[in-house]
Amino acid sequence: QVQLVESGGGLVQAGGSLRLSCAASGGTFSTYAMGWFRQAPGKERELVAAISGPGITKKYADSVKGRFTISRDNTKKTVSLQMNSLQPEDTAVYYCNRGTSTATIAQAPNADWGQGTQVTVSS
Numbered sequence: 059q060v061q062l063v064e065s066g067g068g069l070v071q072a073g074g075s076l077r078l079s080c081a082a083s084g085g086t087f088s089t090y091a092m093g094w095f096r097q098a099p100g101k102e103r104e105l106v107a108a109i110s111g112p113g114i115t116k117k118y119a120d121s122v123k124g125r126f127t128i129s130r131d132n133t134k135k136t137v138s139l140q141m142n143s144l145q146p147e148d149t150a151v152y153y154c155n156r157g158t159s160t161a162t163i164a165q166a167p168n169a170d171w172g173q174g175t176q177v178t179v180s181s
Contacts, residue, residue, distance in 0.1 A: 060085035067175030078139040080154030088132040093163045106165040144179045147154035
């Protein structure tokens, strides 16, 4: 059983930055692809960024390319999301989750979700 705990959210003005962190416990962290998802009020949850187990392959939603950077530290069992140039449309609850690969994590993330961390961007 893998447990994931997200942190680092908060309130920031447009143009600002935040760094989200996700700490994992249990399981074999380095074998999982990891992803950051977000869900805004009234919208479906979407994949924002994903990273392969070794950290070599990364993918981003078009809406965040060039602004967000995903990274992982397999020795510490953490995955991070550096978010720059934040915009009000980035406001959402952000979740991390695991999957089999970066190619499939959007459609088939693990069934268990953490509580997420709220990111609010004011204009």
